[in-house]
Amino acid sequence: MSESVLLLALLLLAHILGDFYFQPSSWVENRYEKHLKSIRLYQHVLIHTVFVFTILLCAGYSLDVVCYGSAFVLVTHLFIDVVKSYLPRTSTYFFLDQVIHIMMLVIVWACITSDYDKVIAHLFQKVDYKFVVVLIAYSVVLKPASIIISMLLEQWSEIAKGNSNSGEEEGSRITTVEGEDIKSLVSAGKVIGMVERVLILTFVLLNQFSGVGFLLAAKSVFRFGDLKEKNDHKMTEYVMLGTLLSVTITLFIGLITLYIVKGSLGIK
Incomplete structure (x- = not known):
């Protein structure tokens, strides 16, 4: 064989x-x-x-x-x-x-x-139940989590988008998905959110929680620094809320998966 x-x-x-x-x-x-x-x-x-x-x-x-x-x-x-x-x-x-x-x-x-x-x-x-559970976890943090976050942010999306659009030239494109606002790069925020959650889930399953902190720190340097330059407080809060929701959902799914697979949360 x-x-x-x-x-x-x-x-x-x-x-x-x-x-x-x-x-x-x-x-x-x-x-x-x-x-x-x-x-x-x-x-x-x-x-x-x-x-x-x-x-x-x-x-x-x-x-x-x-x-x-x-x-x-x-x-x-x-x-x-x-x-x-x-x-x-x-x-x-x-x-x-x-x-x-x-x-x-x-x-x-x-x-x-x-x-x-x-x-x-x-x-x-x-292929045992552990493999299937991990596969389900990765499947959930992609599209389903994206939809959940978008639904939770829906009540603030128009406010944040309207505030960000003020002063922008007509024709410029701003897309707000999962707390991300970007010009020109349509759906980039959605993809960034998915990649972010996959990395966080991987870090959790490997019991490398320090990697989660490094990822969030790296994102903060690039993302929130740009928002600070714009002096856009509403958009900053919107992006922060989206990021925190994304991280919270992924950590929750990761810890549940870790408990099912290993019988413990892996937190020392």
Whole structure:
């Protein structure tokens, strides 16, 4: 079974090398510009095919299996990248592209590995309630927590926004999400809040509460210093309230998760 896991790991490593280290930015630009007519596209797909061919051959599989597996990767990778070249260059399509590529490699691995079912069963045996609880915790501190904070701040958002807009030129954009006000960077405050909560939850689960203090101190230096220059007291209070709500919710979820997983709050 360890050989099967090693094979899958090598296939995934080959994908990472082929997509991120053996594909210059100029090749990507060429593919988006010329699509199927891009020579760089075929060079890129050929590199992936050679990687897979070499790995399967060195793993001791028959030439038929090696050729079929390599051909499958060649065709699917070419098709996926051609379709992607016609789509907008957004993070959503990027992650979707990577997930589909990895799925294709898993299909190749599952088809040529006799004990793949044992590997999958072994992985499921390793997944216990603690893993699920931690997964739920991270899921809650992202979108659900963002919605809760926005709802709690709703009664003050218009006041803070109106106060911040005074003196601003018409056409400038200010978005207030989770106590963050930003010009031009639409939804940046929301993303910052999510990243902040993920980091805080991670620090709590690792019992590194000092990291939470460092994170808040670093945010205060940049965020509240900017607000002080504006002399905007209402917005300062609004941002502080949003930050405190975000931290409180995440600490609460983190401590509950820590208690369920370890049977204690981890506070010494």
